Amino acid sequence: MVELARYRPERCIIVIFGASGDLTQRKLAPALYNLAREDLLPEGTVLVGYGRTPMTDEAFRNRLGESISRFSRTQPIETDVWETLAGRVFYQQGAYDEAEGYRHLHRRMEDMDGRLGTGGNRVFYLSVPPVVVVPILHNLSAAGSLARRRQCDEDSTCYLRVVFEKPFGHDLGSARSLNAEIDRLLEESQVFRMDHYLGKETVQNIGVLRFANSIFEHVWKSESVRWVRVTVAETLGMEGRGGYFDSTGILRDILQNHVLQLLTLVTMEPPASLEADAVRDEKVKVLRCLRRLEGHEVRRSVARGQYGRGTINGQQVPAYREEEGVDPHSDTETFVGLRTYIDNWRWAGVPIYLCAGKRLAEGLVEVSVEFKEVPGILFGAVHGRQLKPNRLTVRIQPNEGVSLRFASKVPGLGLELRNVEMDFPYGSAFPAASPEAYERLLLDVMGGNSALFARRDEVELAWEFASGILEAWQKEPPPDFPNYAPGTWGPIPSEQFFAEHTSYAAPSPDSP
Numbered sequence: 001m002v003e004l005a006r007y008r009p010e011r012c013i014i015v016i017f018g019a020s021g022d023l024t025q026r027k028l029a030p031a032l033y034n035l036a037r038e039d040l041l042p043e044g045t046v047l048v049g050y051g052r053t054p055m056t057d058e059a060f061r062n063r064l065g066e067s068i069s070r071f072s073r074t075q076p077i078e079t080d081v082w083e084t085l086a087g088r089v090f091y092q093q094g095a096y097d098e099a100e101g102y103r104h105l106h107r108r109m110e111d112m113d114g115r116l117g118t119g120g121n122r123v124f125y126l127s128v129p130p131v132v133v134v135p136i137l138h139n140l141s142a143a144g145s146l147a148r149r150r151q152c153d154e155d156s157t158c159y160l161r162v163v164f165e166k167p168f169g170h171d172l173g174s175a176r177s178l179n180a181e182i183d184r185l186l187e188e189s190q191v192f193r194m195d196h197y198l199g200k201e202t203v204q205n206i207g208v209l210r211f212a213n214s215i216f217e218h219v220w221k222s223e224s225v226r227w228v229r230v231t232v233a234e235t236l237g238m239e240g241r242g243g244y245f246d247s248t249g250i251l252r253d254i255l256q257n258h259v260l261q262l263l264t265l266v267t268m269e270p271p272a273s274l275e276a277d278a279v280r281d282e283k284v285k286v287l288r289c290l291r292r293l294e295g296h297e298v299r300r301s302v303a304r305g306q307y308g309r310g311t312i313n314g315q316q317v318p319a320y321r322e323e324e325g326v327d328p329h330s331d332t333e334t335f336v337g338l339r340t341y342i343d344n345w346r347w348a349g350v351p352i353y354l355c356a357g358k359r360l361a362e363g364l365v366e367v368s369v370e371f372k373e374v375p376g377i378l379f380g381a382v383h384g385r386q387l388k389p390n391r392l393t394v395r396i397q398p399n400e401g402v403s404l405r406f407a408s409k410v411p412g413l414g415l416e417l418r419n420v421e422m423d424f425p426y427g428s429a430f431p432a433a434s435p436e437a438y439e440r441l442l443l444d445v446m447g448g449n450s451a452l453f454a455r456r457d458e459v460e461l462a463w464e465f466a467s468g469i470l471e472a473w474q475k476e477p478p479p480d481f482p483n484y485a486p487g488t489w490g491p492i493p494s495e496q497f498f499a500e501h502t503s504y505a506a507p508s509p510d511s512p
């Protein structure tokens, strides 16, 4: 929500730890290239890859060049842009838990400050699995590369920021201890906890839709809203991530972060300003009021599932337990659907449905707000029977956009009513290609704007919510997995499940 022109970050050295990995190739390198192409990357910015894989500077450059050719959203690659950027790309080989590599890195960065004018500015991007995050912080600190306040020789305004990829902890305890470790070494303003969903254009548009239009705010409350639903659904299965996913599950991997982040944006109060802490204060208030589901309530209000073998889009797919890297007896959930409430004045009594799953009927990320039905006085039993209530849907992906369902008279002499859909497709309304989430987020890190990053209390409150469910699950044997077929909307809810107030409404391509 911040205007790009508002700041132009100072050039810096970006060090990517785990630079041989998938995220660097697919997202980070293409994002940096596209920022350079748009003239948004501060001129003279240096990129250093760090990792155990032995590579020369030249080999790393070639590797990034190939990744950019393959994954950049803009094609063909502009050779002059890439060559200018490539001239400032370097690689430092080193272990994550040994001091030597960090000492070399420190010396090289100091040398670059002198030769390339990076002025002591640093962004450390931890694009590594969680096990090596704390060792990296400790070793950077021991090498003198990490500091709460950067003492710069010539310029007192130089900055040091650290980006943490998800997952941020495995549960409440591990998130708290990671935060405590970070707190020992860094100021909160130096910490950028990544949730790349927040960098998506359509997610940022949620705030604009709500607070730059006057018509929605009046009905955005329990008096008018029947329910709110956030869905993150994939048709894909494990795609080679089975080993990681099997120790994680969909609740930790998707619901605890992406789904709750979307929910807070849709339900928060208008912030006092667009400053990072003003926005995050409001998001935190939602998480504080989000009703915890614990003990017996979990059985009543949370459904967990795991997909079996079956067909999706005409193709035979393996069961979750048959996926590569997955324990054949695994009880890890690949679906979670739940109902809870936000116990504050605005949302009291409005069911909040959260759903995330793999191998579901459709791949979509969307937020829906369904409004209350009109009294059936004028268009009652006869004409209104087929009508569905108004529903506003924000489609995050695919087909990014917003649609509103409402009732209309079918042309003719009789009085027949039907639901119709008013649709705003982002892509055709604004033909210019949207930047990738990582472009926006990297620029924000360099500019020191943390509005689109999770604050410490936000992450811990989200884990508190998830932990109540995880603990209840640990005490109860899981349902008889697998319990849903690929290409469906997950396990069939039990009789009690979602029975209160409204029936569970899985998103379906139902006619308007």
Ligand SMILES: NC(=O)c1ccc[n+]([C@@H]2O[C@H](COP(=O)([O-])OP(=O)(O)OC[C@H]3O[C@@H](n4cnc5c(N)ncnc54)[C@H](OP(=O)(O)O)[C@@H]3O)[C@@H](O)[C@H]2O)c1
Binding pocket: 017, 018, 019, 020, 021, 022, 023, 024, 026, 027, 050, 051, 052, 053, 096, 126, 127, 128, 129, 130, 131, 132, 165, 166, 167
């Ligand atoms: N890929 C994505 O699209 C994506 C999306 C969202 C979040 N993330 C998160 O971003 C981080 C990086 O993702 P990624 O897909 O690039 O991960 P990755 O390919 O599994 O790992 C990145 C690099 O870390 C090093 N590494 C891997 N396993 C290690 C281990 N057990 N101990 C020490 N070093 C290890 C390897 O580099 P060296 O062997 O050269 O040291 C590897 O190339 C992860 O935390 C991931 O959860 C990724």
